[in-house]
Amino acid sequence: MEEGTLKSPSNCGDTGPEQDFDINNWDVREGCEVRQILDRVADKWSLLAIAHLERRTLRFSELRRLIDGISQRMLTVTLRQLERDGLVRRTVYPVVPPRVEYELTPMGATLHTTIRSLVDWTEGHQQEIARARAEYDSRQGEADAPVA
Amino acid sequence: MEEGTLKSPSNCGDTGPEQDFDINNWDVREGCEVRQILDRVADKWSLLAIAHLERRTLRFSELRRLIDGISQRMLTVTLRQLERDGLVRRTVYPVVPPRVEYELTPMGATLHTTIRSLVDWTEGHQQEIARARAEYDSRQGEADAPVA
Protein backbone atom coordinates (compact mmCIF):
# COMPACT_ATOMS: atom_id res chain seq x y z
CA MET A 1 0.00 0.00 0.00
CA GLU A 2 1.20 3.48 -0.77
CA GLU A 3 -1.90 5.61 -0.70
CA GLY A 4 -2.86 8.01 2.07
CA THR A 5 -3.35 5.43 4.74
CA LEU A 6 -2.75 7.77 7.60
CA LYS A 7 -2.97 5.76 10.76
CA SER A 8 -3.34 6.78 14.40
CA PRO A 9 -6.74 8.47 14.50
CA SER A 10 -5.81 10.67 17.44
CA ASN A 11 -9.24 11.30 18.78
CA CYS A 12 -9.52 14.98 19.63
CA GLY A 13 -11.63 16.12 22.52
CA ASP A 14 -15.10 17.05 21.46
CA THR A 15 -15.27 20.80 21.60
CA GLY A 16 -18.97 20.82 22.19
CA PRO A 17 -21.86 21.90 20.00
CA GLU A 18 -22.52 25.30 21.48
CA GLN A 19 -19.78 27.18 19.69
CA ASP A 20 -20.85 27.63 16.14
CA PHE A 21 -18.04 27.23 13.68
CA ASP A 22 -14.86 26.80 15.62
CA ILE A 23 -12.99 27.12 12.42
CA ASN A 24 -9.61 26.12 13.71
CA ASN A 25 -11.16 22.86 14.68
CA TRP A 26 -11.45 21.78 11.06
CA ASP A 27 -7.84 22.27 10.48
CA VAL A 28 -5.58 19.35 9.98
CA ARG A 29 -3.00 20.75 12.33
CA GLU A 30 -5.33 20.32 15.27
CA GLY A 31 -4.97 16.58 15.00
CA CYS A 32 -8.67 16.40 14.40
CA GLU A 33 -10.06 14.47 11.51
CA VAL A 34 -12.81 16.77 10.42
CA ARG A 35 -10.83 18.01 7.50
CA GLN A 36 -9.66 14.56 6.62
CA ILE A 37 -13.14 13.09 6.72
CA LEU A 38 -14.40 15.99 4.70
CA ASP A 39 -11.84 15.28 2.06
CA ARG A 40 -12.96 11.71 1.85
CA VAL A 41 -16.62 12.55 1.69
CA ALA A 42 -16.19 15.29 -0.84
CA ASP A 43 -13.80 13.26 -2.94
CA LYS A 44 -14.85 12.82 -6.53
CA TRP A 45 -14.77 9.04 -6.67
CA SER A 46 -16.04 8.55 -3.13
CA LEU A 47 -19.04 10.68 -3.88
CA LEU A 48 -19.89 8.76 -7.01
CA ALA A 49 -19.36 5.40 -5.37
CA ILE A 50 -21.57 6.32 -2.45
CA ALA A 51 -24.21 7.70 -4.76
CA HIS A 52 -24.39 4.45 -6.67
CA LEU A 53 -24.33 2.31 -3.56
CA GLU A 54 -27.20 4.34 -2.20
CA ARG A 55 -29.37 2.62 -4.76
CA ARG A 56 -28.30 -0.92 -4.10
CA THR A 57 -25.53 -3.34 -3.27
CA LEU A 58 -23.06 -3.61 -6.10
CA ARG A 59 -20.20 -5.79 -7.19
CA PHE A 60 -16.78 -4.44 -7.95
CA SER A 61 -17.17 -4.74 -11.68
CA GLU A 62 -20.63 -3.24 -11.58
CA LEU A 63 -19.30 -0.19 -9.83
CA ARG A 64 -16.50 -0.03 -12.30
CA ARG A 65 -18.93 0.02 -15.20
CA LEU A 66 -21.25 2.48 -13.53
CA ILE A 67 -18.59 5.00 -12.67
CA ASP A 68 -16.68 4.18 -15.79
CA GLY A 69 -14.31 7.12 -15.78
CA ILE A 70 -12.60 5.40 -12.90
CA SER A 71 -9.57 3.16 -13.15
CA GLN A 72 -9.45 -0.18 -11.43
CA ARG A 73 -6.81 1.17 -9.14
CA MET A 74 -8.78 4.18 -8.00
CA LEU A 75 -11.90 2.15 -7.50
CA THR A 76 -10.01 -0.22 -5.25
CA VAL A 77 -8.39 2.59 -3.33
CA THR A 78 -11.63 4.50 -2.94
CA LEU A 79 -13.57 1.47 -1.82
CA ARG A 80 -10.88 0.55 0.68
CA GLN A 81 -10.91 4.01 2.20
CA LEU A 82 -14.68 3.99 2.49
CA GLU A 83 -14.51 0.55 4.05
CA ARG A 84 -11.89 1.69 6.52
CA ASP A 85 -14.00 4.67 7.49
CA GLY A 86 -16.93 2.38 8.13
CA LEU A 87 -19.04 3.87 5.37
CA VAL A 88 -19.08 0.82 3.16
CA ARG A 89 -19.18 -2.88 3.93
CA ARG A 90 -17.23 -5.28 1.76
CA THR A 91 -18.42 -8.85 1.52
CA VAL A 92 -16.33 -11.53 -0.14
CA TYR A 93 -17.99 -14.68 -1.36
CA PRO A 94 -15.41 -17.46 -1.62
CA VAL A 95 -16.67 -18.85 -4.88
CA VAL A 96 -14.83 -19.92 -7.98
CA PRO A 97 -15.08 -16.67 -9.86
CA PRO A 98 -14.47 -14.36 -6.94
CA ARG A 99 -17.50 -12.36 -6.02
CA VAL A 100 -17.20 -9.26 -3.87
CA GLU A 101 -20.12 -7.07 -2.98
CA TYR A 102 -20.17 -3.57 -1.60
CA GLU A 103 -22.98 -1.92 0.29
CA LEU A 104 -23.42 1.18 2.41
CA THR A 105 -23.32 0.72 6.15
CA PRO A 106 -26.00 2.47 8.22
CA MET A 107 -23.57 5.30 8.82
CA GLY A 108 -22.81 5.46 5.12
CA ALA A 109 -26.50 5.75 4.44
CA THR A 110 -26.81 8.78 6.69
CA LEU A 111 -24.55 10.62 4.30
CA HIS A 112 -27.40 10.82 1.88
CA THR A 113 -28.96 13.94 3.31
CA THR A 114 -25.68 15.73 3.69
CA ILE A 115 -24.39 14.95 0.27
CA ARG A 116 -27.74 15.77 -1.17
CA SER A 117 -27.70 19.26 0.30
CA LEU A 118 -24.23 19.85 -1.07
CA VAL A 119 -25.20 18.68 -4.52
CA ASP A 120 -28.42 20.66 -4.33
CA TRP A 121 -26.58 23.83 -3.54
CA THR A 122 -24.15 23.20 -6.33
CA GLU A 123 -26.83 22.44 -8.88
CA GLY A 124 -28.88 25.36 -7.72
CA HIS A 125 -26.04 27.81 -8.16
CA GLN A 126 -24.41 26.26 -11.17
CA GLN A 127 -25.73 28.86 -13.55
CA GLU A 128 -24.89 31.75 -11.30
CA ILE A 129 -21.36 30.49 -10.87
CA ALA A 130 -20.97 29.93 -14.58
CA ARG A 131 -22.05 33.51 -15.15
CA ALA A 132 -19.64 34.82 -12.53
CA ARG A 133 -16.88 32.82 -14.09
CA ALA A 134 -17.57 34.05 -17.58
CA GLU A 135 -17.66 37.62 -16.36
CA TYR A 136 -14.44 37.25 -14.43
CA ASP A 137 -12.70 35.64 -17.36
CA SER A 138 -13.77 38.34 -19.76
CA ARG A 139 -12.54 41.00 -17.36
CA GLN A 140 -9.22 39.23 -17.38
CA GLY A 141 -9.33 38.80 -21.13
CA GLU A 142 -9.27 42.57 -21.56
CA ALA A 143 -5.91 42.99 -19.90
CA ASP A 144 -4.44 39.66 -20.83
CA ALA A 145 -4.12 38.28 -24.33
CA PRO A 146 -7.23 36.44 -25.49
CA VAL A 147 -6.22 32.87 -26.26
CA ALA A 148 -8.12 32.53 -29.52
CA MET B 1 -0.63 31.59 -13.85
CA GLU B 2 -0.31 27.85 -13.73
CA GLU B 3 -2.97 26.72 -11.33
CA GLY B 4 -6.19 25.03 -12.32
CA THR B 5 -7.66 27.93 -14.17
CA LEU B 6 -9.87 25.82 -16.36
CA LYS B 7 -11.72 28.18 -18.64
CA SER B 8 -14.75 27.65 -20.86
CA PRO B 9 -17.55 26.97 -18.38
CA SER B 10 -19.57 24.94 -20.89
CA ASN B 11 -22.93 25.41 -19.36
CA CYS B 12 -24.73 22.08 -19.42
CA GLY B 13 -28.46 21.87 -19.87
CA ASP B 14 -30.28 21.84 -16.60
CA THR B 15 -31.53 18.29 -16.18
CA GLY B 16 -34.40 19.34 -13.97
CA PRO B 17 -35.03 18.91 -10.28
CA GLU B 18 -37.42 15.97 -10.42
CA GLN B 19 -34.86 13.25 -10.91
CA ASP B 20 -33.25 12.59 -7.59
CA PHE B 21 -29.57 11.92 -7.88
CA ASP B 22 -28.70 11.71 -11.53
CA ILE B 23 -25.29 10.56 -10.58
CA ASN B 24 -23.71 10.80 -13.99
CA ASN B 25 -24.60 14.43 -13.88
CA TRP B 26 -21.96 15.12 -11.28
CA ASP B 27 -19.28 13.64 -13.31
CA VAL B 28 -16.65 15.75 -14.88
CA ARG B 29 -16.98 13.98 -18.20
CA GLU B 30 -20.44 15.36 -18.67
CA GLY B 31 -19.01 18.81 -19.14
CA CYS B 32 -21.02 19.89 -16.13
CA GLU B 33 -19.43 21.79 -13.33
CA VAL B 34 -21.07 20.18 -10.38
CA ARG B 35 -18.00 18.14 -9.57
CA GLN B 36 -15.74 21.08 -10.15
CA ILE B 37 -17.76 23.39 -7.96
CA LEU B 38 -17.90 20.74 -5.31
CA ASP B 39 -14.16 20.50 -5.33
CA ARG B 40 -13.88 24.20 -4.81
CA VAL B 41 -16.39 24.31 -2.03
CA ALA B 42 -14.99 21.32 -0.23
CA ASP B 43 -11.42 22.45 -0.67
CA LYS B 44 -9.48 22.79 2.53
CA TRP B 45 -8.39 26.38 2.13
CA SER B 46 -11.60 27.53 0.51
CA LEU B 47 -13.59 26.16 3.36
CA LEU B 48 -11.48 27.92 5.94
CA ALA B 49 -11.44 31.18 4.03
CA ILE B 50 -15.21 31.13 3.64
CA ALA B 51 -15.69 30.27 7.27
CA HIS B 52 -13.65 33.26 8.38
CA LEU B 53 -15.27 35.60 5.88
CA GLU B 54 -18.63 34.52 7.17
CA ARG B 55 -17.87 36.48 10.30
CA ARG B 56 -16.75 39.69 8.67
CA THR B 57 -14.89 41.37 5.87
CA LEU B 58 -11.19 40.74 6.09
CA ARG B 59 -7.99 42.02 4.62
CA PHE B 60 -5.50 39.77 2.88
CA SER B 61 -3.06 39.80 5.72
CA GLU B 62 -5.79 39.24 8.27
CA LEU B 63 -6.89 36.14 6.47
CA ARG B 64 -3.32 35.03 6.25
CA ARG B 65 -2.89 35.31 9.98
CA LEU B 66 -6.22 33.70 10.75
CA ILE B 67 -5.70 30.68 8.56
CA ASP B 68 -2.04 30.68 9.32
CA GLY B 69 -1.15 27.25 8.00
CA ILE B 70 -1.64 28.77 4.56
CA SER B 71 1.09 30.12 2.34
CA GLN B 72 0.76 33.46 0.66
CA ARG B 73 0.58 31.70 -2.64
CA MET B 74 -2.28 29.42 -1.70
CA LEU B 75 -4.22 32.22 -0.09
CA THR B 76 -3.95 34.24 -3.28
CA VAL B 77 -4.91 31.30 -5.44
CA THR B 78 -7.80 30.32 -3.21
CA LEU B 79 -9.15 33.84 -3.01
CA ARG B 80 -8.89 34.28 -6.76
CA GLN B 81 -10.84 31.10 -7.39
CA LEU B 82 -13.53 32.12 -4.95
CA GLU B 83 -13.68 35.51 -6.57
CA ARG B 84 -13.96 33.99 -10.01
CA ASP B 85 -16.78 31.76 -8.86
CA GLY B 86 -18.60 34.78 -7.52
CA LEU B 87 -18.45 33.63 -3.92
CA VAL B 88 -16.15 36.35 -2.71
CA ARG B 89 -15.85 40.01 -3.60
CA ARG B 90 -12.44 41.62 -3.72
CA THR B 91 -12.16 45.34 -3.14
CA VAL B 92 -8.96 47.23 -3.75
CA TYR B 93 -8.42 50.57 -2.07
CA PRO B 94 -5.86 52.58 -4.01
CA VAL B 95 -4.06 53.94 -1.01
CA VAL B 96 -0.39 54.22 -0.24
CA PRO B 97 -0.01 50.98 1.62
CA PRO B 98 -2.24 48.86 -0.61
CA ARG B 99 -5.40 47.76 1.10
CA VAL B 100 -7.46 44.89 -0.24
CA GLU B 101 -10.57 43.62 1.43
CA TYR B 102 -12.44 40.41 0.92
CA GLU B 103 -16.05 39.70 1.75
CA LEU B 104 -18.59 37.05 0.92
CA THR B 105 -21.06 37.80 -1.83
CA PRO B 106 -24.72 37.02 -1.18
CA MET B 107 -24.23 33.72 -2.98
CA GLY B 108 -21.17 33.01 -0.92
CA ALA B 109 -23.20 33.61 2.21
CA THR B 110 -25.73 30.99 1.19
CA LEU B 111 -23.00 28.40 1.47
CA HIS B 112 -23.23 28.69 5.21
CA THR B 113 -26.07 26.23 5.65
CA THR B 114 -24.61 23.71 3.27
CA ILE B 115 -21.16 23.78 4.70
CA ARG B 116 -22.57 23.68 8.14
CA SER B 117 -24.46 20.47 7.47
CA LEU B 118 -21.34 18.89 6.05
CA VAL B 119 -19.27 19.85 9.04
CA ASP B 120 -22.05 18.80 11.37
CA TRP B 121 -22.20 15.36 9.87
CA THR B 122 -18.45 15.05 10.05
CA GLU B 123 -18.27 16.18 13.64
CA GLY B 124 -21.18 13.99 14.57
CA HIS B 125 -19.62 10.88 13.13
CA GLN B 126 -16.03 11.63 13.96
CA GLN B 127 -15.90 9.18 16.81
CA GLU B 128 -17.65 6.44 14.92
CA ILE B 129 -15.29 6.82 12.00
CA ALA B 130 -12.29 6.81 14.27
CA ARG B 131 -13.53 3.58 15.80
CA ALA B 132 -14.13 2.02 12.39
CA ARG B 133 -10.68 3.09 11.35
CA ALA B 134 -9.02 1.65 14.42
CA GLU B 135 -10.85 -1.62 13.96
CA TYR B 136 -9.98 -1.84 10.30
CA ASP B 137 -6.37 -1.08 10.99
CA SER B 138 -6.10 -3.70 13.70
CA ARG B 139 -7.66 -6.25 11.39
CA GLN B 140 -5.00 -5.45 8.88
CA GLY B 141 -2.35 -5.52 11.56
CA GLU B 142 -3.03 -9.18 12.18
CA ALA B 143 -2.19 -10.28 8.68
CA ASP B 144 0.38 -7.65 7.95
CA ALA B 145 3.46 -6.96 10.00
CA PRO B 146 2.82 -4.62 12.92
CA VAL B 147 5.04 -1.60 12.41
CA ALA B 148 6.23 -1.36 16.00
Add this chain to the structure above:
DNA sequence: CGGTATCCGTTCTGATACTG
Protein backbone atom coordinates in the same frame (compact mmCIF):
# COMPACT_ATOMS: atom_id res chain seq x y z
C1' DC C 1 0.75 45.55 1.85
C1' DG C 2 -0.57 42.48 -1.45
C1' DG C 3 0.61 40.34 -4.69
C1' DT C 4 3.26 37.66 -9.03
C1' DA C 5 6.76 34.51 -10.99
C1' DT C 6 9.71 30.57 -10.45
C1' DC C 7 11.63 26.49 -8.69
C1' DC C 8 11.01 22.09 -6.90
C1' DG C 9 9.76 18.25 -3.88
C1' DT C 10 5.45 15.50 -2.67
C1' DT C 11 1.18 13.56 -3.81
C1' DC C 12 -2.18 11.86 -6.79
C1' DT C 13 -3.61 9.15 -10.57
C1' DG C 14 -3.87 6.52 -14.74
C1' DA C 15 -1.81 2.89 -17.53
C1' DT C 16 0.11 -1.48 -17.59
C1' DA C 17 1.31 -6.05 -16.17
C1' DC C 18 0.72 -9.91 -13.25
C1' DT C 19 -2.04 -13.14 -9.77
C1' DG C 20 -5.26 -16.19 -6.83
Add this chain to the structure above:
DNA sequence: CAGTATCAGAACGGATACCG
Protein backbone atom coordinates in the same frame (compact mmCIF):
# COMPACT_ATOMS: atom_id res chain seq x y z
C1' DC D 1 -13.59 -11.56 -11.19
C1' DA D 2 -11.20 -8.77 -8.18
C1' DG D 3 -7.60 -7.38 -7.03
C1' DT D 4 -2.02 -6.07 -6.23
C1' DA D 5 2.45 -4.04 -7.76
C1' DT D 6 5.03 -0.87 -10.31
C1' DC D 7 6.02 3.10 -12.82
C1' DA D 8 5.67 7.55 -15.01
C1' DG D 9 3.29 11.87 -15.81
C1' DA D 10 0.38 15.49 -14.01
C1' DA D 11 -1.29 18.26 -10.45
C1' DC D 12 -0.68 20.24 -5.94
C1' DG D 13 1.51 23.00 -2.60
C1' DG D 14 5.38 25.27 -0.16
C1' DA D 15 9.57 28.25 -0.20
C1' DT D 16 11.75 31.94 -2.15
C1' DA D 17 12.59 36.17 -4.58
C1' DC D 18 11.13 40.21 -6.58
C1' DC D 19 7.55 44.16 -7.79
C1' DG D 20 3.82 48.08 -7.79
